[in-house]
Amino acid sequence: RPVTIPIKNRHVFVTGGSSGIGLALAHQAASQGARVSLLARSLNKLQEAKESIRRSSGLDVSIFSADVRDYDAVQKAVNDAGPIDVLVVNQGVFVPQELEKQGLDEIKFMIDVNLMGSFNVIKAALPLMKERKDRLPASISLISSQAGQVGIYGYTAYSASKFGLRGLAEALQQEVIADNIHVSIVYPPDTDTPGFEKENEVRPELTKLLAGSSGSMKADEVAKKALDGIKSGSFTVPCNFEGHMLAIATAGLSPQRSFLMAFIEVASVGVLRLVGLFFQWNWYQTIENWHAKKNSKFAIIELSIYTLE
Numbered sequence: 266r267p268v269t270i271p272i273k274n275r276h277v278f279v280t281g282g283s284s285g286i287g288l289a290l291a292h293q294a295a296s297q298g299a300r301v302s303l304l305a306r307s308l309n310k311l312q313e314a315k316e317s318i319r320r321s322s323g324l325d326v327s328i329f330s331a332d333v334r335d336y337d338a339v340q341k342a343v344n345d346a347g348p349i350d351v352l353v354v355n356q357g358v359f360v361p362q363e364l365e366k367q368g369l370d371e372i373k374f375m376i377d378v379n380l381m382g383s384f385n386v387i388k389a390a391l392p393l394m395k396e397r398k399d400r401l402p403a404s405i406s407l408i409s410s411q412a413g414q415v416g417i418y419g420y421t422a423y424s425a426s427k428f429g430l431r432g433l434a435e436a437l438q439q440e441v442i443a444d445n446i447h448v449s450i451v452y453p454p455d456t457d458t459p460g461f462e463k464e465n466e467v468r469p470e471l472t473k474l475l476a477g478s479s480g481s482m483k484a485d486e487v488a489k490k491a492l493d494g495i496k497s498g499s500f501t502v503p504c505n506f507e508g509h510m511l512a513i514a515t516a517g518l519s520p521q522r523s524f525l526m527a528f529i530e531v532a533s534v535g536v537l538r539l540v541g542l543f544f545q546w547n548w549y550q551t552i553e554n555w556h557a558k559k560n561s562k563f564a565i566i567e568l569s570i571y572t573l574e
């Protein structure tokens with residue numbers, strides 16, 4: 266059933282709120298009258314974020330320096346911040362590389378921050394969320410990725426961490442619905458953020474080529490989609506046109522509170538499976554061509570060495 270989650274005068278707690286999508290969302294929530302708290306590791310970045318929100322909205326946000334991998338530190342921050350009405354679990358790290366080349370330490374880093382870190386944050390925040398006095402609808406939202414809806418070259422560990430969030434979100438929604446808590450999962454495409462800029466320095470060419478199937482967005486645009494999705498209690502929150510197609514093609518057994526969207530899903534899932542297969546066809550062709558080009562480059566180098574000799 267439809268629901269609206271008010272954010273004015275309510276406590277919005279954003280992890281990874283000192284940069285990119287989280288920071289943009291914090292700005293928007295503050296300007297809509299929410300009381301905002303931010304959690305991230307670097308105190309410097311948190312202070313800059315606090316200052317920039319003060320400058321743009323005149324409002325004071327609370328900041329908490331903690332690593333989501335450290336449960337005790339997260340619990341302390343959440344208890345100091347006070348009961349949360351809208352929890353935005355947004356922290357994330359992404360280092361794309363072929364599995365064969367990627368170290369287990371980097372794989373574990375992504376799973377720990379993106380997936381285990383989300384468990385830590387939710388476990389720490391849930392008891393006080395359930396005890397909130399006003400009984401108004403509350404929200405727990407998770408920032409996944411389109412790479413959490415479909416596996417993409419270079420993202421074995423990252424996709425695994427983001428697909429994991431979906432299982433967490435679907436099961437959790439059944440557990441917290443009786444407490445009037447609504448779970449959302451947001452699936453952004455490539456988004457222009459400091460984290461993305463860093464990712465681009467190491468991104469394999471094929472990752473770039475395949476991820477380019479979905480247009481890229483600005484952090485502000487993604488934050489707006491996310492906040493609108495949260496406020497309307499939508500479970501699945503796509504961010505762009507490709508995202509809407511992906512949401513239908515991968516609807517699975519996710520809950521759906523809009524009768525209109527449910528109808529659109531049922532009517533178009535078949536044809537979108539076909540569209541999805543065309544994308545896969547195209548991606549595997551891109552991969553094949555890339556290997557052929559690489560091999561022919563080697564052949565040319567070998568030939569020139571041979572000629573020189």
Ligand SMILES: NC(=O)C1=CN([C@@H]2O[C@H](COP(=O)(O)OP(=O)(O)OC[C@H]3O[C@@H](n4cnc5c(N)ncnc54)[C@H](OP(=O)(O)O)[C@@H]3O)[C@@H](O)[C@H]2O)C=CC1
Nearest residue numbers: 281283284285286305306307332333357410455456458460
């Ligand atoms: N940008 C993109 O292309 C896309 C991003 N996403 C997802 O959106 C979310 C935000 O991404 P984006 O805005 O680009 O990221 P940024 O790298 O710009 O910001 C990441 C934020 O998370 C914090 N953070 C990172 N690690 C930890 C940690 N261990 N504990 C606590 N906080 C941490 C960072 O602060 P600090 O380093 O100080 O801890 C920072 O505030 C991520 O979950 C990402 O996977 C999804 C799709 C596309």
Ligand SMILES: CCCCCCCCCCCCCCCC(=O)[C@@H](N)CO
Nearest residue numbers: 359410411412455476479507510514541
């Ligand atoms: C049924 C039809 C579907 C058609 C659309 C398919 C498009 C899929 C593109 C996936 C792009 C993944 C980007 C990941 C971004 C990200 O998370 C990184 N920047 C790291 O944060």
